[in-house]
Amino acid sequence: GNSVTQMEGPVTLSEEAFLTINCTYTATGYPSLFWYVQYPGEGLQLLLKATKADDKGSNKGFEATYRKETTSFHLEKGSVQVSDSAVYFCALSEGWMDSSYKLIFGSGTRLLVRP
């Protein structure tokens, strides 16, 4: 079945460092790919998405490119801030016959940014 694998955390960085969080997937068909962020005590928020190969999703300085040849969707940010400390989830969307969509999540990667 479809699955998502993320790098294990926690990832600890100093402010203004470069961030990469790796995400690879296994899927049949052509899923959409997502990054969600969860701040402490809150629900998940959509950070960015990409719907087809070579698409680049971007938001708030974060970017990720849908790479079909390597089945990857790595999250990057050029200069992290303390406020970026959170748990990041990679997910893929598989369609259903009933037009609803199931999200398959990775296990999450905790990011801690120190001043």
Added chain:
Amino acid sequence: NAGVTQTPKFQVLKTGQSMTLQCAQDMNHNSMYWYRQDPGMGLRLIYYSASEGTTDKGEVPNGYNVSRLNKREFSLRLESAAPSQTSVYFCASSRGQGYNEQFFGPGTRLTVL
């Protein structure tokens, strides 16, 4: 526009007790979902409702039941709580019909003693 709301935020139950988690969305979305989040396991789908009047099982449905009360509301019921159901529960909704982005509520933290 409140988005997705969930009640309660926290709950402690004893083994064997029952309770219902409530979820409502005000975005006129067709599809709604219940997930549980456990450490190191991401989110796992419990049940979903593709549209008003339909519900179906997800990855981990055992021990749970759901009701899609109307287009806005989707409740999750634990009939006889077990310690293994200690988790954080998230409700989500999506427009459906080709739109696959899901919007999440703030979660309910449930402890079963």
